[in-house]
Amino acid sequence: MKMEQFLCMMGYTEVVQLLSNSANDDERVKRMLETADAEGDTLLHHAAKGEHADVIRLLLASRAFPTNANLYGKIPSDLPEARRLLDTASAGMACQ
Numbered sequence: 279m280k281m282e283q284f285l286c287m288m289g290y291t292e293v294v295q296l297l298s299n300s301a302n303d304d305e306r307v308k309r310m311l312e313t314a315d316a317e318g319d320t321l322l323h324h325a326a327k328g329e330h331a332d333v334i335r336l337l338l339a340s341r342a343f344p345t346n347a348n349l350y351g352k353i354p355s356d357l358p359e360a361r362r363l364l365d366t367a368s369a370g371m372a373c374q
Contacts, residue, residue, distance in 0.1 A: 282310060286321045286337070289330035294321075298340050311342045318348030326354040331363045 285293050301307045314320050322342045325333040334354075338344065344364060347353050355364040 280315065282321055283315055283324045286325040286330070286333050287328040289328055289333055291330070291332040291336060294333055294336055298336070307340055311337065311340060312346070314348065317350070320346050322354045323348055323357070326357050326364060329363055331366065334363055
């Protein structure tokens with residue numbers, strides 16, 4: 279597991295924000311958001327597994343793709359523990 283994935287899973291919002299801010303250009307942020315582990319889980323999958331709404335909101339605000347599927351065909355909202363959080367976070371993003 280990469281550091282970014284661990285931080286998302288554990289809910290370290292401030293550190294995830296710092297990493298996002300330190301990526302100097304949009305391409306680096308995009309690459310960070312799209313990077314997947316051996317099972318195809320992205321940072322958003324990891325934040326969803328950890329049920330960290332603040333990290334989910336941060337990743338969505340950074341333009342993470344909520345429809346990227348892992349190797350098992352699961353998108354972050356398919357994870358039972360995360361469906362409500364992702365729906366809530368997505369709704370909050372639409373209001374901004």
